[in-house]
Amino acid sequence: MTMTSKPESTQGDTITKSDLTRMAVNPGALGMEYSWNYPKQMSIPFCMMLTPLLKKIYRDDPEGYAAALTRHLEFFNITMYFAPFVGGVVASMEERVAKGEMEPETISSVKAALMGPLSGIGDSLFLGTLRVIAAAVGVGLSLAGNPLGPIAFLAIYNIPAFLTRIIGAQKGYELGVSFLTAAQESGLMNKVIHAAGIVGIMVLGAMTVSMTSVSIPIEFGSGESVQTIQSVLDSIMPGTLALIALVLYYAALAKKANPMLLIVITMIVGILGAFTGVLA
Known part of the structure; x- marks a missing residue:
């Protein structure tokens, strides 16, 4: 050239x-x-x-x-x-x-x-943790009717993102190539990835239980001993159906299933379940 x-x-x-x-x-x-x-x-x-x-x-x-x-x-x-x-x-x-x-x-x-280690940290921090936390706060406020929900989501996610961009550019120039050697020797990258992964899993688990609404209202027994299948599941472990749904979706996405297809299937199952009384 x-x-x-x-x-x-x-x-x-x-x-x-x-x-x-x-x-x-x-x-x-x-x-x-x-x-x-x-x-x-x-x-x-x-x-x-x-x-x-x-x-x-x-x-x-x-x-x-x-x-x-x-x-x-x-x-x-x-x-x-x-x-x-x-x-x-x-x-x-x-x-x-x-x-x-x-x-x-x-x-x-x-x-x-630099690409591999920094991508591991970045994906864990921003995509696996911060985005989930921002979505949890934003969706929670929106479900409560608070118009600040979308604003909260954008602020929680973008303020740290832009600070990382600006401060990162300046620190990268100041540190130069010495950063990679120092970070690898101290084990900093592995520690950050591990910690971010733990936080992300905790937030994802909390969102799965609080934001997934599905139950099985089918009753069995007679008289005062009538129970629903959902009450039995809750007595074993609350949020069982939400956990099952999460595992199924995770397995499907791991096999490269089309997300839009999963959404359509979810809608069909929900409509049929509500129509037949199997789901509520």
Whole structure:
């Protein structure tokens, strides 16, 4: 890849906190999922996110700028909220490459090394824990008729997400490649993933019981000893049917079942169950 003109200049050669903050919330950073593709996944938006910093780093080196763009169009995939952190790490490395202090291939190696561990943390924290907690609070308020439900969901989820983007970009630039070595040696990543998984499972269990409404009203016995199947199940373990439903859905999704098909089946079973009196 060649270029015949220099990249557009920006004032000053030093990357500032403002530069990193803008990178963390620019269209590339916010569009990680919108430009996703199967062959290289998040490569295009990641490269777009870094472009303003690369222009500053290679302002007097068009060929170096072109090589950097090509380098960052390689395969990349990560929990999107940690992409700015990797961007900060990469920016600090690109400065060293521009000065001839580091081989360009090292950047690709570090990106590949960061993707897996950070995705494990990010998916556990944001998708498996924070999103579930935000949904629990938002749905709970909405079911109670509180119009703040959607606002609460968006605030609980997005405020930490944007702080992670901005602070991550700045800390990634400050720490550089030393972060990966320090985190692996201390075992920090494994500890965070384990703790987030526990919290996520607890919240998911609470939501399963409180937000799944299904019962079997069929009665048996006579006189004062009449009982329903549901009362027997509750005496054994409250929320038994909700747990069974969760296990069935989890097994189906694990086998790549279509979520929309599961929703339709649930509706059909619910309607037939209510019509026949088997479910209530």
